[in-house]
Amino acid sequence: MSLPLDPHDLRAQFPALRRTVDGQPAVFFDGPGGTQSPERVIDALSGYLRRGSSNHGGPFLTSRETDAASDAARAAMRDLLNARRPEEIIFGQNMTSLTFSLSRAISRTWQPGDEIIVTRIDHDANIAPWLLAAEDRGATVRWLDFRPEDCTLALDTLPALLTPRTRLVAVNYASNAVGTISDVRRVVELAHATGALVYVDAVHYAPHGVIDVQTLDCDFLACSVYKFFGPHTGVAYGKYELLDSLTAYKVRPASDEPPGKWETGTQSFESLCGVAEAVEYLASVGGPAGSRRERLVRGMEAIRAYEATLSEHFLRGATRIPGLRVYGITDVENLAGRTPTFAVSLAGRTPEAVATYLGERGFFVWHGNYYALAAMERLGQEPEGLVRIGFVHYNTTEEIDRLFAALAELAGRDL
Ligand SMILES: Cc1ncc(COP(=O)(O)O)c(C=O)c1O
Structure with missing residues (x-):
């Protein structure tokens, strides 16, 4: 049993959630595109700038404080991901830039005829x-498909795609479009059996569940x-041996060791202050007892259980909106297989028209391919x-009911 989560208590910590659109409370269903921040994160960013910022590594007060802030962010992310050591955590501009940089280093040893998935x-x-x-390297790309009926990965086809020449499998933990959670542990087992590395995109999964890189391997x-x-x-995150042995594209005076060799240029130190606080916030959801990792695990389990109630509420109610089609897993008995992120279409309306209609009424949702x-x-x-309606733990069933009313109105029916 996970801890019960009271979204109203938690919502009070997020100033942006108090916004209104034409006198109605704004509804943030755009979490998969980016979430709001609690006050403690905002204070951490502004506090760093207010106290005095500096570059890292200097023998004076503000620089020492900057080093301490980076160390605290790394320790926090180590706990969130359950990395073995802090040096396995690298910070950068965003996931995309980090992946371009790591992919360049990882692929240096690929030969023509090598394969990736x-x-x-x-x-x-x-x-x-x-x-x-x-x-760049003359490697062959193979594609792992998903089943369009329920948007689950066709993992049964992975063994046939893997060969002794497969060097890497890139897979997401959860889909930012349709919310499917993939069995990453199984992908790793299969890939490692043929000697391939696995690069996991956990961007969409991270706000929704516990991540344990040691268990995933x-x-x-x-x-x-x-x-x-x-x-x-x-x-x-990268396994230390790999971060240590791979050649990074870096400037010469920068450290030759992880994590420094991977962190090009100057970091956003104010953001790193916010990183530590975002992790502390998630740990606080898990209550006061135990280590930060234990509190994080409890907090993320509570978030996951609460979000399943939002998914169930949405999936049951969605069947009452004429013309609304939900992509991905729709079986309320299989909510463990998805996050509360729903790609939908409404018959006779373009995704842009639906998102615009909702946006004008204070519902923030994305459309397109994200x-x-x-x-x-x-x-x-x-x-x-498609239109993407995404919930996180600060959303409520009341907000979903308001959405249904707006969608029914757009579809031209009373609920
Ligand atoms: C699943 C997933 N992967 C990667 C990214 C890219 O992340 P970033 O904006 O940090 O580059 C996103 C952003 O939407 C995402 O949802």
């Missing part, structure tokens, strides 16, 4: 860097703090894409 369900940030690296995993209530900063280009192509939804 990418999936059709991934965000392009975990596809394009690998396609480009494969092109993945080689790399990337996420983005602005998707879990913090500032716009990217984070990558860079899950391959997934939208596979679903036959390019170029218009």
Whole structure:
């Protein structure tokens, strides 16, 4: 049993959630595109700038404080991901930039005829860097498909795609378009059996569940703090031996060791202050007892259980809106297989028209492909894409009921 979560208590910590649109409370259903931040994160960012910022590594007060802030952010991310050591955590501009940088280093040893596997369900940030690296090195790209009926990864086809020449499998933990959670542990087992590395995109999964890189045994995993209530900063985990042995594209005076060799240029130190606080916030959801990792595990389990109630509420109610089609897993008995992120279409309306109609009424939702280009192509939804309605733990069933009323009105029916 996980801790019960009271969204109203937690919501009070998020100033942005008090916003209104035409006198109505704004409804933030755009979490998969970026989440709001609690006061403690905002205070951490402004506090750093107010106290005095500095570059790192100097023998004076503000520089020492900057070093301490970076160390605290790294320790916090180590706890969130359950990395073995803090040096396995790298910060950077965002997940996309980190993945381009790591992919360039990882692919240096690929030979013509080597193979890599990418999936059709991934965000392009975990596809394009690998396609480009494969092109540079003459490697062959194989695609792991998903089943369009329920948008689950066709993992049964992975063994046939893997060969002794497979060097890397890039897979997401959860889809930012349709919310499917993939069995990353199984992907790693299969890939490692043939000697391939696994690069996991956990950007969409991170706000929704516990991540444990040691249990997954993945080689790399990337996420983005602005998707879990913090500032716009990217984070990558890599196994120490790999981060140590790979050649980084870096300037010569920078450290030759992880994590420094991977952190090009000057970090956003104010953001790193916010990273530590975003992790502290998630730990606070797990209550006061135990280590920070224990509190994080409890907090994320509570978030996951609460979000399942939102998904169930949404899926049951969605059947009452005429013409509303939900893509991905719709079986309320299988909520463990998805996050509360729903790609939908409404008959007779373009995704843009639906998102605009909702936006004018204070519901913040995205439309298009949200860079899950391959997934939208596979679903036959390019170029218009779908409307994406995404919940996080600060959303409520009352907000979902208001959404249903607005959608029913748009569909021209009373609920
Ligand atoms: C699943 C997924 N992967 C990668 C990214 C890219 O992350 P970033 O904006 O940090 O580059 C996103 C952003 O939407 C995402 O949802």
